[in-house]
Amino acid sequence: xxxxxxxxxxxxxxxxxxxxxxxxxxxxxxxxxxxxxxxxxxxxxxxxxxxxxxxxxxxxxxxxxxxxxxxxxxxxxxxxxxxxxxxxxxxxxxxxxxxxxxxxxxxxxxxxxxxxxxxxxxxxxxxxxxxxxxxxxxxxxxxxxxxxxxxxxxxxxxxxxxxxxxxxxxxxxxxxxxxxxxxxxxxxxxxxxxxxxxxxxxxxxxxxxxxxxxxxxxxxxxxxxxxxxxxxxxxxxxxxxxxxxxxxxxxxxxxxxxxxxxxxxxxxxxxxxxxxxxxxxxxxxxxxxxxxxxxxxxxxxxxxxxxxxxxxxxxxxxxxxxxxxxxxxxxxxxxxxxxxxxxxxxxxxxxxxxxxxxxxxxxxxxxxxxxxxxxxxxxxxxxxxxxxxxxxxxxxxxxxxxxxxxxxxxxxxxxxxxxxxxxxxxxxxxxxxxxxxxxxxxxxxxxxxxxxxxx
Numbered sequence: 001x002x003x004x005x006x007x008x009x010x011x012x013x014x015x016x017x018x019x020x021x022x023x024x025x026x027x028x029x030x031x032x033x034x035x036x037x038x039x040x041x042x043x044x045x046x047x048x049x050x051x052x053x054x055x056x057x058x059x060x061x062x063x064x065x066x067x068x069x070x071x072x073x074x075x076x077x078x079x080x081x082x083x084x085x086x087x088x089x090x091x092x093x094x095x096x097x098x099x100x101x102x103x104x105x106x107x108x109x110x111x112x113x114x115x116x117x118x119x120x121x122x123x124x125x126x127x128x129x130x131x132x133x134x135x136x137x138x139x140x141x142x143x144x145x146x147x148x149x150x151x152x153x154x155x156x157x158x159x160x161x162x163x164x165x166x167x168x169x170x171x172x173x174x175x176x177x178x179x180x181x182x183x184x185x186x187x188x189x190x191x192x193x194x195x196x197x198x199x200x201x202x203x204x205x206x207x208x209x210x211x212x213x214x215x216x217x218x219x220x221x222x223x224x225x226x227x228x229x230x231x232x233x234x235x236x237x238x239x240x241x242x243x244x245x246x247x248x249x250x251x252x253x254x255x256x257x258x259x260x261x262x263x264x265x266x267x268x269x270x271x272x273x274x275x276x277x278x279x280x281x282x283x284x285x286x287x288x289x290x291x292x293x294x295x296x297x298x299x300x301x302x303x304x305x306x307x308x309x310x311x312x313x314x315x316x317x318x319x320x321x322x323x324x325x326x327x328x329x330x331x332x333x334x335x336x337x338x339x340x341x342x343x344x345x346x347x348x349x350x351x352x353x354x355x356x357x358x359x360x361x362x363x364x365x366x367x368x369x370x371x372x373x374x375x376x377x378x379x380x381x382x383x384x385x386x387x388x389x390x391x392x393x394x395x396x397x398x399x400x401x402x403x404x405x406x407x408x409x410x411x412x413x414x415x416x417x418x419x420x421x422x423x424x425x426x427x428x429x430x431x432x433x434x435x436x437x438x439x440x441x442x443x444x445x446x447x448x449x450x451x452x453x454x455x
Contacts, residue, residue, distance in 0.1 A: 004036030005201045008062075008069070009076075009191065011043045012054040015252040016061040018270075018304060019244055022236050025270055026204045028067045029292045030231070039198060040069035043076040045083075045190055061253040065263050066285050076190055079197055083190045086223055087145060087179065095222050096178065098134045098143040099126040121174045124150060145179035147188075149218055156214045159229045161202065162299055166232075168214040176215050192216035196225040204231040207299070208243075231294065234274060234301040244304055251306075260328060260351045262320075265313035269305070274298025283319060314349045329354045335361050343439050347430050359426025360439065363447045371422045375452060378419040385409055386420065387449040396442040398434040424448050 006027040010020055031038040040062070042055055059073065090096035099122070101109075110120035127148055129137075137143070149156075151170040158166040178189045195203060195216075213230050220227045238244040256266060264285060271288045272278050275298065278291040317325065322342045328351035329336045336354060344357050358365040367375065382405075389404045406416050422428060424436050424445060437445060 002201060004031055004034040005039065005199050006031040006036065006204060007039040007041050007195070007198065007200050008067075009041040009043050009194070010058055011046065011049075012051060012058060013046065013049040014054060015254050016058050017252050019236055020058075021065065021253065021266065022270055022273070023205060024062060024067055025065075025267065026231075026233065026297065027202075029271070029289060030202060030204055030294055032289055033292050033294070036201070037070040038067075039071065039074060039200070041074040041076060041194060041198065043187075043191065043194075045076050045080070045185055057254065061257075064253070064257060065267060074194075074198060076194055079190065079194055082197060083185055083193055086189060086193050086219075089223055090147065090219070091145075093222065095148050096145055097127050097129070097148055098138055099146045099175075099177070100137055100141050100143045101126060119172075121150065122146070124175060127175065142181045144177045144181050146175040146177055147215065147219060148175055149173050149215060150175050156218045158210065158213045158217050159227065161229050161231045161294065162297060163232060166210060166214075168211070173211070173214060173218075188212060188215055189219060192219050193225070195228050196220060196223075199226075200228045202231060203228045204233065204297075206235045207232040208235060231297065232299075234298045236273070237301050237303045239303060239305060241303070260331065261309070262313050262316045262328075264316050265309055268312040268316070269309040273302040273304070274300065283316065310349070317348060317351070318346065320345075325351070333358065333361070339439060343431050343435055356427045357425050357430060359424070359448065360436070363444075363451050365426055367422065367426055370428050371426055374418045374422045374428060379409055379411055379415065382409055382411065382419055383423065383449055383452050386423075387446065387453065390442075390445055390449065396437060396445065398437040401437075402433070423452050 008020075008024040008027050010016070010024075016024075028038045030036075040059070042058075044055075055073075062069065087096055101122075106122070109123045113120050113123070126134075127146070149170060150173055154170040156168045156170065156173065158168065160166050176186075176188060178186055180186060194200075209230075210232050213232070217227050236244045253266075257263075264283070267285055267288060268283075271292065275292070275296050277293065277296055278288065282288055282291050317328075320328075322338050322345070325345060326336065326338055326341050329341050329348075332352040333354055340357075340361060341354070343360070344354055347357075348354060356368075359367070385408050386401075386405050389408060390401055393401055393404070402416070402420070405420070406412055409416070411419075417433070418428065421430065421433060421436075424433075424440060425431075430436070440448070
């Protein structure tokens with residue numbers, strides 16, 4: 001078997017979204033698992049919408065996710081000459097032709113076909129034009145280029161590693177437009193030619209591309225070019241069952257990064273979609289790569305879950321060591337230090353949750369509504385007694401102090417623990433109280449109790 005070469009080929013017309021992530025990830029996993037190469041190619045022939053800033057943003061998103069590519073990034077626009085040569089060669093063979101039909105005429109033809117119980121395909125009328133007439137009309141009329149694929153006989157066989165060969169009868173295929181009236185190419189021809197030029201052996205993409213693949217296989221075979229093996233996996237759906245898109249709640253990678261998401265959490269949630277054989281303890285990308293099996297990629301649609309992604313985030317966050325977690329917390333709490341992070345880490349779902357415990361660092365931090373409610377219902381004289389007993393204690397030790405407060409105030413259970421927890425940490429839930437007391441020390445506990453008495 002020759003070296004496996006896959007590619008991620010986004011259009012640099014916007015930010016990277018979850019659907020892009022899945023395409024890039026599956027192609028990366030497939031290549032790396034088989035010791036092959038993973039290429040990055042920007043399909044930038046739509047000059048009116050392609051922007052250099054999106055090229056850089058897409059690169060940064062891939063690197064943030066750990067999806068490195070081999071060699072320099074490629075650009076579809078560099079192959080423009082080969083795209084035109086391919087079209088010319090197809091036209092020379094009578095396999096591509098100019099179509100002068102207006103949108104009005106096409107609409108009428110579709111309605112007529114539908115009324116006769118036929119699929120609303122192009123009628124093929126311009127396919128019958130002589131070359132001379134086509135050239136003459138092209139001088140004064142608007143036209144598109146179509147591929148001459150539709151036929152009453154014959155078939156196109158799409159090689160697919162997941163589904164086996166997928167066979168399309170040519171009578172069921174249209175004559176697709178490959179060049180628009182403004183002279184720009186549609187997706188079909190450049191994408192196929194680039195795959196051949198770049199030596200792509202395998203292309204992993206959603207099964208909504210199956211018909212496109214049939215057109216591209218026909219095109220490549222007509223030009224005696226290599227056809228990649230396709231892997232048409234099930235579509236990525238939103239939680240509402242609709243195809244996931246920016247409109248239906250697909251997040252950009254940039255938004256997730258700004259929200260503090262650990263990149264491995266996105267990889268975990270995405271890799272496991274439709275791939276249930278991955279062990280629960282495969283926490284690193286290397287583990288995912290080891291467990292990845294292309295034969296287990298789901299052919300059925302899979303549903304995305306933001307909650308699942310954030311569950312992985314929390315789990316991975318708890319596995320980070322303090323030095324790795326510290327900068328994530330400092331993005332929300334610049335004053336945080338390693339001792340604080342190690343104290344509260346087990347109580348975080350996201351790095352910004354550390355702000356719930358700001359009172360551990362700032363005695364004057366305002367209490368939130370829930371914490372203030374606990375203070376308001378504390379027993380009369382509770383904090384004065386707690387402070388007096390703390391000052392009388394010879395050591396900063398939680399358990400003897402707590403027992404002394406219990407005995408003196410008669411409070412127990414929540415009425416004992418909650419007022420003390422809120423006084424010291426500012427939160428109604430959190431780390432073990434003994435750890436909080438050790439962190440604050442004698443003076444820190446005194447300051448927080450005195451602050452409540454003074455407020």
